[in-house]
Amino acid sequence: MSNVEASKKMKSTNYNLTSQKINRKTEILREEIDEEVLLFNPKTRKTYVLNQMADVIWELCDGKHTPAGITDEIVDVLEVNSDQVRKDVLKVIEDFFDQNLVDVS
Amino acid sequence: MVSEKLSSDYKFFYTKNVPSLFIKVFSNSYDFLDRLRKLTSGLQFNSKEHVADVEYRVYLRRNGYGKHLIKKNGSIVYKANDRNDLLINLLVCFQNDFIQTFDDHLILHSALVIRNGIALVLPGPRKSGKSTLVISLLKHGFKYYSDDITAINLKSLRATGFPRAIMIRDNTLSLFPSLKPEITCYGYKLYNGHKSKKIHLGIPSKKVLAPLNKSFPISSIIFPKYSSNGNTFISDIKNSSAVLNLMGCTLNQNRFVDSGFKTAASIVRNIKCYSLQIKDLSKACEIINGLI
Numbered sequence: 374m375s376n377v378e379a380s381k382k383m384k385s386t387n388y389n390l391t392s393q394k395i396n397r398k399t400e401i402l403r404e405e406i407d408e409e410v411l412l413f414n415p416k417t418r419k420t421y422v423l424n425q426m427a428d429v430i431w432e433l434c435d436g437k438h439t440p441a442g443i444t445d446e447i448v449d450v451l452e453v454n455s456d457q458v459r460k461d462v463l464k465v466i467e468d469f470f471d472q473n474l475v476d477v478s
Numbered sequence: 479m480v481s482e483k484l485s486s487d488y489k490f491f492y493t494k495n496v497p498s499l500f501i502k503v504f505s506n507s508y509d510f511l512d513r514l515r516k517l518t519s520g521l522q523f524n525s526k527e528h529v530a531d532v533e534y535r536v537y538l539r540r541n542g543y544g545k546h547l548i549k550k551n552g553s554i555v556y557k558a559n560d561r562n563d564l565l566i567n568l569l570v571c572f573q574n575d576f577i578q579t580f581d582d583h584l585i586l587h588s589a590l591v592i593r594n595g596i597a598l599v600l601p602g603p604r605k606s607g608k609s610t611l612v613i614s615l616l617k618h619g620f621k622y623y624s625d626d627i628t629a630i631n632l633k634s635l636r637a638t639g640f641p642r643a644i645m646i647r648d649n650t651l652s653l654f655p656s657l658k659p660e661i662t663c664y665g666y667k668l669y670n671g672h673k674s675k676k677i678h679l680g681i682p683s684k685k686v687l688a689p690l691n692k693s694f695p696i697s698s699i700i701f702p703k704y705s706s707n708g709n710t711f712i713s714d715i716k717n718s719s720a721v722l723n724l725m726g727c728t729l730n731q732n733r734f735v736d737s738g739f740k741t742a743a744s745i746v747r748n749i750k751c752y753s754l755q756i757k758d759l760s761k762a763c764e765i766i767n768g769l770i
Contacts, residue, residue, distance in 0.1 A: 404743035
């Protein structure tokens with residue numbers, strides 16, 4: 374499945390969270406400076422700044438977690454409303470797909 | 479064939495600890511070499527015993543036929559109808575040689591000044607106010623290294639630069655009652671067909687030149703922005719912005735697989751970065767003095 378197709382599927386309201394595992398693209402570089410996290414794509418030469426939540430989601434895009442799995446991990450640690458976390462996780466992963474930073478495993 | 483009777487040796491920052499670049503220039507014109515020497519006064523070293531890294535031959539046309547030429551290592555790299563244009567472009571060639579020479583440095587579009595043995599790096603795009611700020615800092619006790627090119631060693635994070643003549647715009651000249659004694663200014667008219675424009679090159683006096691055979695530890699990186707409106711103030715800059723700005727000013731991005739991303743991040747991690755909005759140059763210099 375291409376990134377564009379995966380992104381479209383992610384945006385569908387009926388999307389099944391238990392389906393695809395999300396993987397960071399190996400060429401994307403990450404640097405942490407104090408409390409800021411930056412990603413850099415050497416192919417596009419674009420740089421991205423992640424907030425704390427986005428960085429946690431990024432780290433969990435390890436090819437072992439689906440969006441639902443990522444949501445569960447975060448909810449376990451933060452003990453927050455899972456619906457809001459699910460929406461945030463989906464939004465961030467959509468953005469990662471749109472920017473060509475992740476793949477589906 | 480025009481004979482090459484004359485030569486002049488230029489060696490930039492020769493020392494064991496600092497990258498060196500030895501340029502040899504030949505020309506068929508005393509006048510041209512004389513003007514070149516004037517523009518690079520203080521930047522020349524006596525190094526006849528060394529083999530040149532780069533060799534230029536500058537031919538000025540005779541009797542109005544053909545064009546003036548610059549040859550580099552035997553190949554024509556520039557042609558011009560105007561002698562001043564030729565001179566300026568030869569200096570640009572030197573600058574490009576410098577940029578290409580140093581593998582183990584991040585080369586920035588940045589001014590570099592020194593005070594008390596410590597470097598201040600001032601990166602920024604064209605017309606951000608780097609040269610104007612440099613001139614002002616020289617009048618406030620700083621030493622000159624470069625107004626445009628800074629090289630940061632990737633391991634030591636120490637800085638050197640390309641000590642060229644300062645490019646000064648007309649509106650910059652109007653900001654200073656006089657550039658002397660720190661800087662001697664020469665004006666050159668460049669002709670392009672029927673159009674002409676004047677440029678000014680400022681030669682720092684030896685008293686305000688930093689030791690060019692050394693690299694210096696960096697105290698701060700300040701991104702200047704000159705504006706005729708607003709106030710003069712300095713502010714912390716977000717690490718992410720500093721990294722982006724540094725990468726935007728990196729001239730040798732192609733040397734790095736990651737376009738200098740990790741190096742820029744390492745620099746920002748180790749060296750404090752600021753943004754400086756400038757309206758009042760004197761106040762800006764006071765602020766900068768307070769940082770060192």
